Amino acid sequence: xxxxxxxxxxxxxxxxxKEVNCMSTNITIKDVAKQAGVSEATVSRALNxxxxxxxxxxxxxxxxxxxxxxxxxxxxxxxxxxxxxTLGMIIPDILNGFFTxxxxxxxDTASQAGYDVLIVNTDEHLSKEAxxxxxxxxxxxxxxxxxxxxxxxxxxxxxxxxxxVFVDRMPPADVVSQYDRVLxxxxxxxxxxxxxxxxxxxxxxxxxxxxxSATAKERLQGYHQALAAAGLPTDPAIEAxxxxxxxxxxxxxxxxxxxxxxxxxxxxxxxxxxxxLTKLPELQLPAFQLGAFDDNDWFDFLxxxxxxAKQPIAELGRIAVERVLARAADHQLATxxxxxxxxxxxxxxxx
Amino acid sequence: xxxxxxxxxxxxxxxxxKEVNCMSTNITIKDVAKQAGVSEATVSRALNxxxxxxxxxxxxxxxxxxxxxxxxxxxxxxxxxxxxxTLGMIIPDILNGFFTxxxxxxxDTASQAGYDVLIVNTDEHLSKEAxxxxxxxxxxxxxxxxxxxxxxxxxxxxxxxxxxVFVDRMPPADVVSQYDRVLxxxxxxxxxxxxxxxxxxxxxxxxxxxxxSATAKERLQGYHQALAAAGLPTDPAIEAxxxxxxxxxxxxxxxxxxxxxxxxxxxxxxxxxxxxLTKLPELQLPAFQLGAFDDNDWFDFLxxxxxxAKQPIAELGRIAVERVLARAADHQLATxxxxxxxxxxxxxxxx
DNA sequence: GTGAAAGCGCTAACAG
DNA sequence: CTGTTAGCGCTTTCAC
Numbered sequence: 001x002x003x004x005x006x007x008x009x010x011x012x013x014x015x016x017x018k019e020v021n022c023m024s025t026n027i028t029i030k031d032v033a034k035q036a037g038v039s040e041a042t043v044s045r046a047l048n049x050x051x052x053x054x055x056x057x058x059x060x061x062x063x064x065x066x067x068x069x070x071x072x073x074x075x076x077x078x079x080x081x082x083x084x085x086t087l088g089m090i091i092p093d094i095l096n097g098f099f100t101x102x103x104x105x106x107x108d109t110a111s112q113a114g115y116d117v118l119i120v121n122t123d124e125h126l127s128k129e130a131x132x133x134x135x136x137x138x139x140x141x142x143x144x145x146x147x148x149x150x151x152x153x154x155x156x157x158x159x160x161x162x163x164x165v166f167v168d169r170m171p172p173a174d175v176v177s178q179y180d181r182v183l184x185x186x187x188x189x190x191x192x193x194x195x196x197x198x199x200x201x202x203x204x205x206x207x208x209x210x211x212x213s214a215t216a217k218e219r220l221q222g223y224h225q226a227l228a229a230a231g232l233p234t235d236p237a238i239e240a241x242x243x244x245x246x247x248x249x250x251x252x253x254x255x256x257x258x259x260x261x262x263x264x265x266x267x268x269x270x271x272x273x274x275x276x277l278t279k280l281p282e283l284q285l286p287a288f289q290l291g292a293f294d295d296n297d298w299f300d301f302l303x304x305x306x307x308x309a310k311q312p313i314a315e316l317g318r319i320a321v322e323r324v325l326a327r328a329a330d331h332q333l334a335t336x337x338x339x340x341x342x343x344x345x346x347x348x349x350x351x
Numbered sequence: 352x353x354x355x356x357x358x359x360x361x362x363x364x365x366x367x368x369k370e371v372n373c374m375s376t377n378i379t380i381k382d383v384a385k386q387a388g389v390s391e392a393t394v395s396r397a398l399n400x401x402x403x404x405x406x407x408x409x410x411x412x413x414x415x416x417x418x419x420x421x422x423x424x425x426x427x428x429x430x431x432x433x434x435x436x437t438l439g440m441i442i443p444d445i446l447n448g449f450f451t452x453x454x455x456x457x458x459d460t461a462s463q464a465g466y467d468v469l470i471v472n473t474d475e476h477l478s479k480e481a482x483x484x485x486x487x488x489x490x491x492x493x494x495x496x497x498x499x500x501x502x503x504x505x506x507x508x509x510x511x512x513x514x515x516v517f518v519d520r521m522p523p524a525d526v527v528s529q530y531d532r533v534l535x536x537x538x539x540x541x542x543x544x545x546x547x548x549x550x551x552x553x554x555x556x557x558x559x560x561x562x563x564s565a566t567a568k569e570r571l572q573g574y575h576q577a578l579a580a581a582g583l584p585t586d587p588a589i590e591a592x593x594x595x596x597x598x599x600x601x602x603x604x605x606x607x608x609x610x611x612x613x614x615x616x617x618x619x620x621x622x623x624x625x626x627x628l629t630k631l632p633e634l635q636l637p638a639f640q641l642g643a644f645d646d647n648d649w650f651d652f653l654x655x656x657x658x659x660a661k662q663p664i665a666e667l668g669r670i671a672v673e674r675v676l677a678r679a680a681d682h683q684l685a686t687x688x689x690x691x692x693x694x695x696x697x698x699x700x701x702x
Numbered sequence: 703g704t705g706a707a708a709g710c711g712c713t714a715a716c717a718g
Numbered sequence: 719c720t721g722t723t724a725g726c727g728c729t730t731t732c733a734c
Contacts, residue, residue: 071489072488073491104472138423139425
């Protein structure tokens with residue numbers, strides 16, 4: 001065949017006496033059309049398996065495209081059809097197993113619906129989050145799934161009318177009603193953990209709470225409810241709050257377990273519990289119990305059992321995707337809040 | 352102001368007697384131009400901070416853009432300038448801490464260079480990897496960083512002339528020279544671990560090797576070298592290989608530690624070690640040692656210490672990004688292999 | 703300094 | 719069944 005050779009030549013250039021691939025001379029639909037002796041429109045149709053085009057033509061075109069190494073330009077397509085078939089996902093900490101599991105769940109559901117997912121990590125920085133949202137919008141995502149890094153962002157202004165749903169963390173109170181929310185029942189989960197600790201004899205349970213305000217409020221509430229129900233007193237001296245980066249957690253662990261003589265400690269999330277565990281070895285302690293919101297597989301391997309509340313991550317992800325797609329299809333949809341129960345893992349008693 | 356009102360009206364429509372935002376009537380450069388009474392070209396220049404445009408005009412335009420909530424369409428821009436300023440990253444397991452750390456390192460370096468990163472997870476499936484690569488290419492990434500899910504993919508055909516570098520895992524042997532590779536020194540790392548175990552008295556060290564062939568080969572080699580250097584015999588009966596999904600690891604753990612009476616066990620990666628730990632509690636064993644390639648923070652919390660080889664993840668990521676960008680700038684660059692040493696964490700002896 | 707016009711690669715009317 | 723044409727939103731010559 002001579003024509004392909006011609007195309008090759010056309011796409012190549014001579015440097016230093018050696019024929020080499022030219023940088024970004026990508027094969028376009030036009031090249032395929034030229035080759036096949038048909039119009040660009042027909043190529044487009046054939047490549048999209050349109051039933052309109054004759055079988056022979058279609059197959060011929062598809063062959064030529066393959067041989068030429070043709071790659072559709074998704075950007076051009078998206079810009080033309082005004083749809084990217086892509087969702088954006090903003091997570092605050094890619095090193096945290098909870099969020100990676102969540103992103104996997106979201107990717108699963110999305111891909112079943114024919115959508116791709118872009119993930120960006122914000123490291124809990126508001127400025128990075130703002131950049132991430134901007135990036136997503138510029139890439140024209142069809143919807144956004146956000147685990148918010150903080151309260152100060154003006155989401156309605158940032159997001160415009162891009163469909164968005166908040167997962168795991170509430171949007172700021174003043175705009176909460178403008179967005180779908182998919183969350184675990186923080187109060188219920190915490191209460192169940194504390195109940196479990198109490199049923200096993202705990203009398204003085206310290207808490208190191210989350211730095212995420214709405215979440216922290218609910219978890220504290222669950223903690224108080226459980227204490228009240230058991231007739232145990234609350235004590236502000238054993239209620240601490242972690243910094244976002246968790247840097248103060250080891251010191252608080254010592255404070256609660258040693259100075260305040262707590263006989264149990266509740267860590268309000270994954271990261272906080274890790275901070276607690278870091279400190280434990282150097283503390284000489286009588287028997288005590290541990291509880292935490294969020295579960296990790298490796299908690300099973302620890303000598304000291306941890307009672308945890310495991311979030312229904314797959315469900316959270318599935319609902320989030322469904323909602324954002326539903327909203328993309330109908331921007332008028334009323335916003336809604338979804339609350340899913342956490343599952344208690346009562347180590348060491350679970351079979 | 353009346354003009355903004357007009358624009359608003361233009362972008363809205365009446366449904367059910369309520370004025371609502373119309374779906375995707377996005378503000379474009381044209382709208383800004385109309386508002387400002389200048390040409391689209393000038394708006395473009397102003398928005399890109401071109402020094403050509405008069406300060407007053409520029410600021411006026413930028414104000415109008417902000418007020419209108421204008422968002423540049425990144426796709427349109429990329430298609431026009433033939434560059435997306437985006438890198439693609441393909442990872443085989445987003446639940447594995449090694450890869451999340453790697454992706455974070457890559458994102459860091461890339462963002463410093465002004466590039467965004469798209470991450471896609473393949474779950475170790477070749478078919479998903481192929482889809483992921485396709486997705487990236489369609490999104491016109493300027494380069495690809497790949498941790499390969501397997502050997503059977505025809506990368507040159509898939510990738511065309513998109514710059515690509517392989518991290519952590521080798522590309523298939525027949526095409527290896529066509530790509531940059533950034534890897535840890537698997538033999539050295541493994542050898543050092545085994546040496547450490549031997550120096551602490553191990554005489555019969557079992558290995559559960561990786562399912563990734565090139566990596567497995569190198570790690571096995573390091574294992575053999577260490578044994579040979581210590582004058583210890585090798586024994587095929589205590590050399591096992593994990594399945595990709597790790598499902599056979601618990602059973603092998605039992606086989607090596609109980610049936611084969613090994614006094615030490617080396618797990619060739621992160622995931623394998625987790626499988627081992629799952630099995631240990633139910634085994635009644637005399638004292639034994641544990642070693643593993645790849646480190647996890649939570650290994651510190653385990654009662655049974657693990658000697659690990661920690662990869663220089665930040666470095667791996669940095670080099671990968673630098674190479675892919677260098678290649679994007681000059682496609683003629685000779686390919687290269689980078690080997691970085693692993694750091695041994697000799698638990699429990701590390702201060 | 704600014705505008706007019708062309709075009710990146712693709713798809714969707716509208717013809718025929 | 720296929721071709722022609724227009725245009726998505728943006729940048730970039732080339733004029734003025």
